[in-house]
Amino acid sequence: MDTKTFTVNPIGYVRAGEEGFYLEIAPEYRPALKGLEGFGHLNVLWWLHLYDEYREVLECDQPYRLAPAKLGIFATRSPVRPNPIALTTVAVLSIDHERGIIRIPYTDAEDGSPILDLKPYHPCEDRVRDVALPDWCAHWPQWVEDAATFDWSAEFVNAQ
Amino acid sequence: MDTKTFTVNPIGYVRAGEEGFYLEIAPEYRPALKGLEGFGHLNVLWWLHLYDEYREVLECDQPYRLAPAKLGIFATRSPVRPNPIALTTVAVLSIDHERGIIRIPYTDAEDGSPILDLKPYHPCEDRVRDVALPDWCAHWPQWVEDAATFDWSAEFVNAQ
Numbered sequence: 001m002d003t004k005t006f007t008v009n010p011i012g013y014v015r016a017g018e019e020g021f022y023l024e025i026a027p028e029y030r031p032a033l034k035g036l037e038g039f040g041h042l043n044v045l046w047w048l049h050l051y052d053e054y055r056e057v058l059e060c061d062q063p064y065r066l067a068p069a070k071l072g073i074f075a076t077r078s079p080v081r082p083n084p085i086a087l088t089t090v091a092v093l094s095i096d097h098e099r100g101i102i103r104i105p106y107t108d109a110e111d112g113s114p115i116l117d118l119k120p121y122h123p124c125e126d127r128v129r130d131v132a133l134p135d136w137c138a139h140w141p142q143w144v145e146d147a148a149t150f151d152w153s154a155e156f157v158n159a160q
Numbered sequence: 161m162d163t164k165t166f167t168v169n170p171i172g173y174v175r176a177g178e179e180g181f182y183l184e185i186a187p188e189y190r191p192a193l194k195g196l197e198g199f200g201h202l203n204v205l206w207w208l209h210l211y212d213e214y215r216e217v218l219e220c221d222q223p224y225r226l227a228p229a230k231l232g233i234f235a236t237r238s239p240v241r242p243n244p245i246a247l248t249t250v251a252v253l254s255i256d257h258e259r260g261i262i263r264i265p266y267t268d269a270e271d272g273s274p275i276l277d278l279k280p281y282h283p284c285e286d287r288v289r290d291v292a293l294p295d296w297c298a299h300w301p302q303w304v305e306d307a308a309t310f311d312w313s314a315e316f317v318n319a320q
Binding site for chain 2: 003004031034036045047049058070072073074085089119120137140142143144146
């Protein structure tokens with residue numbers, strides 16, 4: 001067992017409530033937002049704080065309609081993971097540097113989720129032209145923009 | 161100052177040496193690789209272990225030829241970050257479940273970099289069709305596949 005441990009700290013929190021969706025960056029980290037203007041999307045790394053107790057889970061029962069009976073956690077985007085860090089690509093609506101607020105259309109993060117990092121979405125690092133997928137998810141949408149209008153209700157067969 | 165701290169542990173290590181590039185997953189985490197077959201690319205989260213001491217840096221001097229004189233760290237993919245976690249999208253060449261080895265064509269990670277998480281690359285979560293970029297990087301390649309043949313030498317003006 002590898003016993004090395006590293007520590008991470010929140011740089012802000014996801015807000016998802018009546019005031020819409022936004023990323024609230026803590027005052028001391030707001031200088032790090034300089035120059036984010038112009039990026040249409042960000043990669044957000046955030047902490048799955050509700051799943052910190054499930055790190056020992058390595059496999060899950062068929063999570064999707066056409067998936068195998070058992071799937072390893074690294075083959076899923078499940079919130080249950082050895083290191084509960086989520087990656088979400090979000091569109092940027094506006095940036096308020098003074099208040100540290102980045103408005104976004106939507107996120108699947110729980111209100112109050114700690115944010116660990118923001119990275120600009122660069123096509124040369126993040127956008128794959130020739131994607132290969134297993135048969136069980138090959139019919140899912142081919143673009144981030146099309147995910148919201150896809151009928152996911154039929155895809156999930158075992159609630160996580 | 162937010163004093164909350166979370167801990168992460170390596171699930172394996174990046175290997176980059178004479179035997180080529182691969183991700184070596186620790187024995188206890190190998191069951192989590194089940195069902196990864198068929199994914200052409202993975203998102204790898206890894207720890208920038210050489211940059212753990214530079215977390216207080218929030219801005220950098222013009223890192224790219226056309227970038228502003230000062231750029232916030234969250235507007236860059238610099239290894240210097242408040243939480244030194246890197247995100248790299250890699251192509252998968254082969255997976256050896258028994259030995260926990262995932263061969264990849266290349267990575268910019270240092271040999272021995274701790275791996276924190278593997279996630280399958282899903283176009284519906286990771287692939288943006290309509291990308292917007294600031295003027296200073298709009299001429300960079302539009303796809304991961306084209307990054308390797310681009311002449312980056314002229315782009316970096318201040319070594320990190």
